[in-house]
Amino acid sequence: MTFPTFKFDVADEQRTQAIAQNLADAVKKASPQGVVIHLEGDLGAGKTTFSRYFIQTLGHSGAVKSPTYTLVEPYELDEVNVYHFDLYRLADPEELEFMGIRDYFGTNTVCLVEWPERGGALLATADITITIKLEENIRCFTLTAEGEVGAGILTVAFACEA
Template sequence: MTTVTYNFEVADEQHTQHIAQQLANALKKVANQGVVVHLEGDLGAGKTTFSRYFIQTLGHSGTVKSPTYTLVEPYELGEVNVYHFDLYRLADPEELEFMGIRDYFGDNTVCLVEWPERGGALLASADITITIKLEENVRCFTLTADSKTGTGILAAAFADAE
């Protein structure tokens, strides 16, 4: 598989919102397959802000809160369930086994996973990895396809960005 990567310099929250909306709209077409998105970046990089706009674009009209203390926040959005994970406070990947982590990954689900490196081998592989880095006054987003599904989603979302 050829690796597909898109890079964006984001100067404001509206641009973050735009990227999240484009990705979510493209993903709607394949969400029945199940999609896993890993979100990487330091504290305060913008992972939860991105997730909020992404989840709202998929159809959630309420507040999107950070699952820092609950580990996962579920959103039942009609034909698709979105699970927003924040593994920052995870002490041991084995904790995921106790919460039934494998049950979250499947058809008709979208799993957004912040701090995926803390989940180890118990997490499903990513279809898309989003890395956010703060550099001076901008956030640098790198979106990388990690599967054939991820490649299709990124191409549909950002083909005009090339």
């Protein structure tokens, strides 16, 4: 079965914000089974900026800081718990086992994982993979559903833009 992919060329931060808000609004409408989003891209591609707008749209009113040094920043919101991971500084995937990584992926959670390739097999499978590539002054966003849950969310979020 083929799942949907949506591509966007983004020239400014306002468009990044709009994509994050659309996706977060669609996640709010999804069932509370939990959603895992992998964010891929080079340093400076915009993964943390995207995450900030996404988390704020889900209901967090404070600052959203990069979890580069802590590996994970939790956000306990009214309707969902959000866990924002940044695995860039992860030395060994086994570190995730010591921090109880499996406890984060459950019902009524949204997990945003930057640098998922560094987590190896210990990470939960993504429902949606977002790849951000910098090409001159344009950020190229590719959002790919990795299963039925992701397909439903992306279709709600971006069907009118297809």
